[in-house]
Amino acid sequence: MKGVILAGGTGSRMFPVTKGVNKHLLPVFDKPMIYYPLSVLMLADIQEVAIVCRDCDRASFESLLGSGERFGISIEYVTQNSAKGISDGIKQAGSFIGESSFCLILGDNFFFGPGLTPVLTNAKKQLKHATAFAYEVKNPRSFGVISYNKDNQVDSIEEKPEVPKSNKVATGLYMFNNCALDYVEQLSASSRGELEVTDLLNTYINQSELGVEVLGRGYAWLDMGTSESLMEASIYIQSIEKRQGFKIACLEEIAYRKGWLTKAAVEQACQHHENTTYGEYLYKVLTELK
Numbered sequence: 295m296k297g298v299i300l301a302g303g304t305g306s307r308m309f310p311v312t313k314g315v316n317k318h319l320l321p322v323f324d325k326p327m328i329y330y331p332l333s334v335l336m337l338a339d340i341q342e343v344a345i346v347c348r349d350c351d352r353a354s355f356e357s358l359l360g361s362g363e364r365f366g367i368s369i370e371y372v373t374q375n376s377a378k379g380i381s382d383g384i385k386q387a388g389s390f391i392g393e394s395s396f397c398l399i400l401g402d403n404f405f406f407g408p409g410l411t412p413v414l415t416n417a418k419k420q421l422k423h424a425t426a427f428a429y430e431v432k433n434p435r436s437f438g439v440i441s442y443n444k445d446n447q448v449d450s451i452e453e454k455p456e457v458p459k460s461n462k463v464a465t466g467l468y469m470f471n472n473c474a475l476d477y478v479e480q481l482s483a484s485s486r487g488e489l490e491v492t493d494l495l496n497t498y499i500n501q502s503e504l505g506v507e508v509l510g511r512g513y514a515w516l517d518m519g520t521s522e523s524l525m526e527a528s529i530y531i532q533s534i535e536k537r538q539g540f541k542i543a544c545l546e547e548i549a550y551r552k553g554w555l556t557k558a559a560v561e562q563a564c565q566h567h568e569n570t571t572y573g574e575y576l577y578k579v580l581t582e583l584k
Contacts, residue, residue, distance in 0.1 A: 308320075331399045465515050478494055
């Protein structure tokens with residue numbers, strides 16, 4: 295399975311902050327936003343990743359992440375210059391995906407919780423057609439709402455309904471088999487002029503091919519696409535890291551624990567981040583995992 299991170303768009307909900315920088319490069323507490331979705335893919339044992347972004351932002355992403363080698367993965371960059379929707383992002387990444395299944399995550403999504411790694415790896419192993427990761431929210435009208443029939447099977451996903459049929463909503467995390475590449479070619483643009491991921495999911499639903507993995511109590515999911523939610527995520531991450539002593543989305547640590555990086559590579563990362571709390575933490579990881 296390959297991984298695709300959608301990191302395009304203008305970030306207009308955060309203007310004027312994002313007038314001069316891609317929002318996915320903004321700091322969320324002590325790391326760039328893009329580290330968090332990338333860490334989710336790594337926790338799912340995915341090492342081949344594409345970042346879909348505007349051509350004007352590509353150099354900035356490459357400066358930050360490079361080829362991915364220093365994180366024990368490979369990263370390719372795919373251009374999506376126009377905001378034509380999530381399903382269009384899949385189309386643009388078609389050459390990278392090839393004949394593989396893939397995990398798609400929005401670049402401004404934050405996931406955290408106990409047991410997240412086995413949830414991801416199990417979903418990956420058991421994937422037959424498509425899986426949408428869902429979350430229960432208090433006000434579902436702002437999201438893609440998942441409804442069920444009397445047999446508790448997924449009946450539909452409705453985008454921002456006035457009268458939601460449930461409190462379970464689709465997050466920005468999905469796993470698809472390769473049929474998704476054919477399905478997105480058959481989609482028509484919505485009234486917003488975009489190829490909607492909701493339409494792709496409903497294509498799977500119409501063929502009884504969509505599974506839903508609900509992230510229950512104890513999990514955190516945040517859309518970091520507004521100034522307020524970015525601040526909420528920063529405060530949440532700071533609180534967890536301060537109280538528990540580990541870092542969320544430390545990419546080198548994830549890779550080292552998975553055996554993708556050597557001790558020497560992590561030592562080099564420590565030197566690269568010398569005199570920072572990030573570098574100090576990496577050194578702590580090395581000493582604890584002798």
